[in-house]
Amino acid sequence: MTLIADDPTSAQLVSTDPRDGSQVGSWPVADQAAVDRAVAAARDAAEWWHAQGFAGRKRHLQAWKTEITEGAHALADVISRETGKPSGDALLEVVLTLTHLDWASKEAHKVLRRTKVPSGLANINQSASVGYEPYGVVGVIGPWNYPFYTPMGSISYALSAGNAIVFKPSELTPATAKWIEDAWNRAVPGHPVFSVVVGDGATGAALVHAGVDKIAFTGSPGTARKVMAACAERLTPIVVEAGGKDAMIVAADADLDAAVGFAVFGGMGNAGQTCAGVERVFVEASVHDEFLSRLAKAAAKLHPGPGASDSYGPMTLARQSDIVARQLDEAIARGATAVVGGPDSVADGYVGPVVLRDVPADCAVSREETFGPVLVVDRVADLDEAVRRTNDTDYGLTASIFTKDLAKGRALAARLKVGAVTVNSVLGFAGIPSLPFGGRGDSGFGRIHGADGLREFSVVKSVAVQTRKPMLDLLTMDRSEKDMRMTEKVLHLLHGRRGKH
Incomplete structure (x- = not known):
């Protein structure tokens, strides 16, 4: 990514291939005025989009x-x-993303349609229902x-819920976003329900200040705090995905070959640049050495490079x-x-596979997000220690557990302070x-x-008729x-000791 500007009104963002520096494309940088125009157009389009209803939006x-x-x-x-990333990995990203777009568009009416709910005996004269409406933009x-994949996790579901979208992609990947926008304009011509604004952090800040009705942010915790502070000025609600320090737990009864395969995939796929991958591995003592030996052999076979293979x-x-x-130097x-x-x-823009052992627990590579192809493998006395150390982090995104005892796997999953857990897989x-x-x-x-x-x-709306x-x-x-005497009798009947029986 390069910003080229003779003056602020003519700044161009140039996207480049990190493998060879070749140019992928260039686009004007959206300043506050351009972002404001995009949001205004989206707000007009949002009315049309909402009016399509669930069936029209699905189509x-x-x-x-x-x-x-x-x-x-x-x-x-x-x-x-x-x-x-290799082209095969990129195609997999497309496949996974379309699965979500398909599901969201088809299931929105079941989840968000107005539904009647019980009114209760005391309010039997009221017909109560709950429904969901879009925020707007x-x-x-x-x-x-x-x-x-990641931004479409918000885009697909927000569009299906009836919102219009203004998408500010990373300054490193504007061509991907513009390709998606072009596809939208071919599918739904004349309606800027989905639009893209290109730029760096200043463009992102402009989007937050442009009067949107909600922000969906993915990035570092530090940047998330800044975005939240800006959202607070208008009380703009926000959803945040801010990375992780994800752990894998390997029980003594685990299929070690499967665990090794998933550790390598989760820790080193996409050059380790995965929020919900694997960075720490806690292995029960009785199988630690064998697991580490197999992991070392598997990881050593990996070779980063610019080619598809x-x-x-x-x-x-x-x-x-x-x-x-810096993290590796400190740990060593x-x-x-x-x-x-x-x-x-x-070296030279690449990071070869790295597997570490005997890392002090307070080292950065054990505590902070590495976002590279590095696995820290620790021996633990038992699964209780594995759970404790998995939870001993400021992060709480995902974790994985490997054991042949599925009941034990589910029980361990319940103890982990994360948003998602996989048993016997990673990123399942x-x-x-x-x-x-x-x-x-x-x-x-x-x-x-x-x-x-x-x-x-969606904004929940309750209606009582x-x-x-x-x-x-x-x-x-x-x-x-x-009526007051009768109310007192009803009070005791419904909520007093006699009412409890």
């Missing part, structure tokens, strides 16, 4: 899905060029590591290599052992659209995906003594 979203499906390889190529600020690509954000290097200096790789693995929830996704602590709050994701982008006169006329300034 348009399915048409958009078809446009993306037919161009899936072209989109995957753009994703690959902007992020440096939702601003989405997306990341660069999964530039299609390479295991993974470069660090998309160049300065992330410096963070990885304090007595950790690099079983695979080490500080020399960071990512392709299940009915499962909500989100974290706690420094990993953020709110949910995307699933019914909770649809409701996240009085269908006949009440038995007791209490909502008046002229309550009768008779």
Whole structure:
């Protein structure tokens, strides 16, 4: 990414391929005025979009899905060029994303339609119902590591709920966002229900200040706090996904080969640039050495590079290599052992696979998000220690558990302070659209995906309709003594000791 500007009104953002520096594309940087125009257009379009109803929105979203499906390889190529990830990984990202778009568009009416709820004996004269309405315009600020899958987790569900979207992608991946916008305009021409504003952090700040009705943000906890502070000025609600320090627990009875395979995938896929992957591994003592030996052999086979056949690509954000290097240097200096790789693995924009053991628990590589292909493997005396250490972090996004005893796996999952848990897999929830996704602590709050994701982008509205006169006329300034005496009897009947039986 490069910003080119002779003056503020002509700034251009240039997207480049991190593998070779070649230009992917360039777009004008949206300043506050441009963002305001986009939000105003979206607000007008939102009225039309809301009026389409669930059936109409489903039809348009399915048409958009078809446009993306037919161009899936072209989109995957753009994703690959902007992020440096292998084309196969980029295509997988497209496939997983469309699963969510399909589900959200089809299920929105079931989740959000107005539904009658019980009124209770005391209010039998009232017909009560709950329904959900769109906020209006939702601003989405997306990341660069999964530039299609992650922001579409908000976009798909917010659109299905009836909102218009103004999307500010990462400054590293604007071409992906513009490709999606072009697909929208082909599927739903003339209606800017979904639009993109390109730029850096200043453009994101402009979107927050443009009067949108909700913000969906994905990024670091530090940036999330700044965005939240800006949202607080207008009391703009926000949903935040802010990364993780995800742990894997390997029980003594686990299938070690399966655990190793998923540890490598979760920790080193996409060059480790995955919020919900694996960064820490806690292994019961009796199988620790065997697990570590197998993991070392599997990780050592990986080879980063620019080619389609390479295991993974470069660090998309160049300065992330410096963070990885600093964490490795500190850990080694304090007595950790690099079983695979080490500080020399960071070179020329790439980070080779790294497996560490004997890392002091207070090292940055054990406490802070690394966002690189680095796994820290720790021996634990038992599963209670594994749970305690998994929870001993400010993050709380996801975790994984490996055991052949599924009942034990579910019991352990219940004890982990995270938003999602997989048993005997990693990222198993990512392709299940009915499962909500989100974290706690420094990993953020709110949910995307699933019914909770649809409701996240909706305003709940309760309606009570009085269908006949009440038995007791209490909502008046002229309550009768008779009605009050009867009210007291009802009070004891419903809520007193006799009522409890």
